[in-house]
Amino acid sequence: MxxxxxxxxxxxxxxxxxxxxxxxxxxxxxxxxxxxxxxxxxxxxxxxxxxxxxxxxxxxxxxxxxxxxxxxxxxxxxxxxxxxxxxxxxxxxxxxxxxxxxxxxxxxxxxxxxxxxxxxxxxxxxxxxxxxxxxxxxxxxxxxxxxxxxxxxxxxxxxxxxxxxxxxxxxxxxxxxKGALWVRISARGKSAHGSMPDQGINAINEIIALMNALDLSDFELEKNNHLGTFTHSLNTISGGIKTNIIPDSCEISMDIRTLPTQNHRDILTAIAGAVKQVTDQHPEYAFSCETVISKPxxxxxxxxxxxxxxxxxxxxxxxxxxxxxxxxxxxxxxxxxxxxxxxxxxxxxxxxxxxxxxxxxxxxxxxxxxxxxxxxxxxxxxx
Ligand SMILES: [Zn+2]
Structure with a gap:
């Protein structure tokens, strides 16, 4: 049977x-x-x-x-x-x-x-x-x-x-x-001949500056008994078309996994803070951020x-x-x-x-x- x-x-x-x-x-x-x-x-x-x-x-x-x-x-x-x-x-x-x-x-x-x-x-x-x-x-x-x-x-x-x-x-x-927050960030620059980088605005450099400024380590301090900790990873990057052209655009996407007590708005605020810090220093830089998925x-x-x-x-x-x-x-x-x-x-x-x-x-x-x-x-x- x-x-x-x-x-x-x-x-x-x-x-x-x-x-x-x-x-x-x-x-x-x-x-x-x-x-x-x-x-x-x-x-x-x-x-x-x-x-x-x-x-x-x-x-x-x-x-x-x-x-x-x-x-x-x-x-x-x-x-x-x-x-x-x-x-x-x-x-x-x-x-x-x-x-x-x-x-x-x-x-x-x-x-x-x-x-x-x-x-x-x-x-x-x-x-x-x-x-x-x-x-x-x-x-x-x-x-x-x-x-x-x-x-x-x-x-x-x-x-x-x-x-x-x-x-x-x-x-x-x-x-x-865990929650999921997927964020796409684009940087806009200005293309120029690769031999004259000062004539352009390098969008890949913009993203590097932003990633260096972005600090999400505070969110990692919290721990959940069943879920462990917050994680984030930079999982796609695309930019540039040729070795001798200064790239005028670069786009990345991040996969951020959150705990039930963490508010996605706070994370987006931290990202916006990093954007502000970089653009205050480099007014010629321009970023746009888009939330692709936000599940609590x-x-x-x-x-x-x-x-x-x-x-x-x-x-x-x-x-x-x-x-x-x-x-x-x-x-x-x-x-x-x-x-x-x-x-x-x-x-x-x-x-x-x-x-x-x-x-x-x-x-x-x-x-x-x-x-x-x-x-x-x-x-x-x-x-
Ligand atoms: Zn399933």
Whole structure:
């Protein structure tokens, strides 16, 4: 019996991986329709939120008793692209299973997590539930979070009392995630012949001066038990067209990862301060700064009753389980500030495998996650 159940879990995960939902372009619609058919069979009322011709977010609801609480489960359907296919040992959409793990794009992030949700949904099949359960399968988490943003327009979503997200945590309990602030800075200069630099304004020199003036070390002093410290890195730079031309433009982008207590406005103020310091010294320099992404860091309140109940359940179902923080952002970064709800991140995938070439998912973790999500749904539905 157990073997039969395990086989159906493997098949479901493989089916999900075989929908190529690499974002861009996403093309999540076909996967959303597949999920919709399963959830309708399990008794959920479903609706599709179309983003464009081939993109959609699926919403599935099982209504509880009047005045009951609403629990929202959110998983994303899209994946990052595969990168260099020649580096993959197998076709990333074959979803090859070697008996211990499944290899494929999205295996860990997060079609394994979706498999756990869909498997758990079977436990409520054809039964009346006490609390309302909403499952959302979103598009575009790996880019602009179109799907999560569209959920905020749905009136019933506003009733959410708690959010659960099966993002990769290796079945550890994610109670916090770092924020992300991506900043693009451009410097404008004046081109001139490379032999006469004093005739131009070197935009690369402008960026060097700015980077030397920028000091974010104060933000590094703070520490969060689950997330560690603030980080920042300069990850792209482009400028200049030829060795003998003074460059008139240079552009960089920075990836800044923040703690829940850190306000992105303060970091942008520090950057603006560095810009001012440099331009005071060099009035001919000109910079423009643009915020590309700003997602706040999050930390859930573990003392909150619903959170404590589910943490207890996970801890009693599994040995060696710890509360952890995630370095990356999830759909929670859109949903939690807007809905002001407690949340947990818990899923079978391995964060180290997320976005990796030859992405893998351990079957033992997948089975365990399916079992625990089934227990969570039972508790929410029937207690
Ligand atoms: Zn993810």
């Amino acid at each position: 157990v073997e039969k159940e395990n086989n159906s879990v493997i098949t479901l995960c493989q089916d999900l991986i075989r929908f190529n939902t690499s974002n861009p372009p996403g093309n999540e619609l076909a996967a959303a329709l597949f999920v919709e058919a399963r959830l309708r069979q399990a008794g959920f009322e479903t609706s599709l939120i179309k983003h464009d011709e081939n993109r959609a977010t699926l919403l599935a609801m099982l209504e509880g008793r009047p005045q009951s609480d609403t629990f929202l489960f959110v998983g994303h359907l899209d994946t990052v692209p595969c990168g260099d296919l020649s580096k993959w040992e197998r076709d990333p959409f074959e979803a090859f299973c070697d008996g211990e793990r499944i290899i494929g794009r999205g295996a860990s992030d997060m079609k394994g997590g979706l498999t756990a949700l869909l498997t758990a949904a079977e436990v409520v099949k054809g039964r009346k539930v006490n609390n309302t359960i909403i499952l959302a399968f979103t598009a575009d988490e790996e880019s602009g979070c179109l799907g999560a943003i569209s959920l905020l327009d749905i009136p019933r979503i506003k009733d959410t009392k708690m959010l659960l997200i099966p993002e990769p945590t290796s079945n550890q309990i994610g109670v916090a995630e 860091g999050l930390e859930t309140n573990c003392g909150q009753a619903q959170v404590a109940r589910i943490v207890d359940l996970i801890q009693s179902s599994k040995k060696d389980v710890n509360k952890i923080g995630l370095n990356y952002y999830t759909d929670a970064a859109v949903l939690v500030p807007a809905l002001n709800v407690p949340f947990l991140l818990f899923g079978p995938g391995d964060a180290d495998q997320a976005h990796a070439t030859n992405e893998k998912l351990d079957l033992s973790k997948l089975y365990q996650s399916c079992e625990i999500y089934s227990e969570i749904l039972k508790k929410i539905a029937f207690e």
